[in-house]
Amino acid sequence: MATPSSPFAFLGDLFNRVGERLQPPPWVVHEIQHRAVLFLNHVLQQEPEAQQRLIRQQGNVVRFQWRFITMQLVATPAGLLDLAPEGATADLTLTVMQDSPFDIVRSGLRGDKPEVQIVGDVQLAAEVNWLVDHVRWDVEDDLARLIGDVPAHAIGNGARRVVGALRQFVGDRAGRAASSAGRE
Structure with missing residues (x-):
């Protein structure tokens, strides 16, 4: 945890203030999300079991949230991911509870998962958890x-x-x- 006198506290506070004031244009967000989906699908294509699990979840929408960043993904019939259509209702919402990006990186370096609030379909949540635990780039x-x-x-x-x-x-x-x- 960052102490008030640490540089991480200063950087975390700076990140919060900049993130609240500077929002990228919607087209930039859309392009970044498309690139993320391409990357995730590249990784998924290297793991046939992951694709089989996603085929069983086709059409289900997962919403990921962290602070002001959101992304909704839908499982496709090919066992891959795509951006969910605008206005789609999420079957599962995963909200990262840690505010500080430095705390998230620190947790990741320790091998821990960030604290996540899970709301929605339990079976879909179990599949997402399996993907997180077993699929590696x-x-x-x-x-x-x-x-x-x-x-x-x-x-x-x-x-x-x-x-x-x-x-x-x-x-x-x-x-x-x-x-x-x-x-x-």
């Missing part, structure tokens, strides 16, 4: 298609070491914060 495989296997593997190893070091750093800081809170 194979960055190294995609990179190998561009630059070859050996350089992609070297970059992948370097990235794994950096992420491991960040996780250890975040874990060490969280452990120190917990022990200092216990002493108070």
Whole structure:
């Protein structure tokens, strides 16, 4: 958690003020959402089980919310995702409860999921949870298609070491914060 004197508190406050005042035009939001759907479908196509699970949920709409950002996705008959039509009613709403993007990143580095409020279809929520737990982007495989296997593997190893070091750093800081809170 950021303390009032930490730079993360300042950056979080700055992010809040800028996010409330500066809203991108609707066409920019739409384009970003389309790019996100293309990326998600690319990842889903590498996992046949995920596609089979989405086929069973075809036509269901999931609404994702975080602060002022919302996105509605619908499962297609092909087992992929598409943007839900304007005005579609969500079968499931997932709202990320953590306000600070830094807290979300910190949780992710620790391997934790952010706190999410779930409202709606329980079976659809279970399928979304399965997707989150089991579908991963194979960055190294995609990179190998561009630059070859050996350089992609070297970059992948370097990235794994950096992420491991960040996780250890975040874990060490969280452990120190917990022990200092216990002493108070």
